Amino acid sequence: MIGMELIETDFKDIRPIPTATYINHTPAQITVDGVTTNISNPSKVIRINNGQDNPKNPVGGGIMLWVHPGDVINAEVFAKYANFDGTNKTAITGLAGYLASAFGGAQTVIDGVNVFNEIDQTPSGVFSALSKVNDNLPKAFLTYVLFDKNMVPLAFDLDQVTTAAQIPKTAPELQTHERLHVDNIQIEKEGFIYIYVSNLSDQNMDAYFDDLKVSHQYSDIVAGGDYYPFGLEISDRQIDREEYRYKYQGQYSEKDDETGWNHFELREYDPVVGRWITKIRKGKIIPLTQA
Numbered sequence: 001m002i003g004m005e006l007i008e009t010d011f012k013d014i015r016p017i018p019t020a021t022y023i024n025h026t027p028a029q030i031t032v033d034g035v036t037t038n039i040s041n042p043s044k045v046i047r048i049n050n051g052q053d054n055p056k057n058p059v060g061g062g063i064m065l066w067v068h069p070g071d072v073i074n075a076e077v078f079a080k081y082a083n084f085d086g087t088n089k090t091a092i093t094g095l096a097g098y099l100a101s102a103f104g105g106a107q108t109v110i111d112g113v114n115v116f117n118e119i120d121q122t123p124s125g126v127f128s129a130l131s132k133v134n135d136n137l138p139k140a141f142l143t144y145v146l147f148d149k150n151m152v153p154l155a156f157d158l159d160q161v162t163t164a165a166q167i168p169k170t171a172p173e174l175q176t177h178e179r180l181h182v183d184n185i186q187i188e189k190e191g192f193i194y195i196y197v198s199n200l201s202d203q204n205m206d207a208y209f210d211d212l213k214v215s216h217q218y219s220d221i222v223a224g225g226d227y228y229p230f231g232l233e234i235s236d237r238q239i240d241r242e243e244y245r246y247k248y249q250g251q252y253s254e255k256d257d258e259t260g261w262n263h264f265e266l267r268e269y270d271p272v273v274g275r276w277i278t279k280i281r282k283g284k285i286i287p288l289t290q291a
Helices: 095-103 125-132
Strands: 003-006 016-018 029-032 035-038 044-048 059-067 072-082 140-148 153-160 178-186 191-199 206-217 223-227 233-240 268-270
Touching (some): 059 095, 059 206, 072 140, 140 178, 140 206, 153 178, 191 206
Antiparallel strands (some): 003 206, 059 191, 140 153, 140 191
């Protein structure tokens, strides 16, 4: 499979509600390559209102994906909002806790520490994109956080609604949705990406999100990696979607998870020191590839 597009059923913590038709973005039918499909419940959208929701939950759902070098991620959602009070710039605090709940605690807590904690800090480093948030607009976003396989943040970005998403009091049905998007996210290391929608404005304001879509284009390479001179794997530069046991030396082998040695046909090899560490059994011939 070269890639995939993820639909509503693939996402976590989606809480759709039925709405007026002018808030909905999903058509009743779609036609792809001449095939028409009827959409079940097309009038449902994600709604977040931190002034009315009880319990309060500013994260409207999202998805976590396992990613590898060479992958490309794109995401989009269609948004509208109503009843925004521009004089109230108060934002929801403790977002890390809400994210952990939305994605499931086991996936977001490492050694007792919430992996999203840095998102609640002063914008800097990986999370410097937080500094571009406009306090004069609703704090409604499409966001992603990219981690390496040890859950260390690598990249972060967001797209915020503008006045183009505001539902007018007069002829609201004429107002089109605003498309929020994060595009062409290039993956350089194995890890995980979290993509979610949220409304962080702490007021009685409705934020609506519809047709949240994430496309995941896989790298053409399903197994491979980079190595130090004697064959030790560079841990954050491996691709292992599928098992590949020829690795650095091109000889079929098995790695012992306890010792780290490579089991070859006749003897053992330690890539840390670059030495064969067992004797050849008597009467055996060494293949040229192991000489």
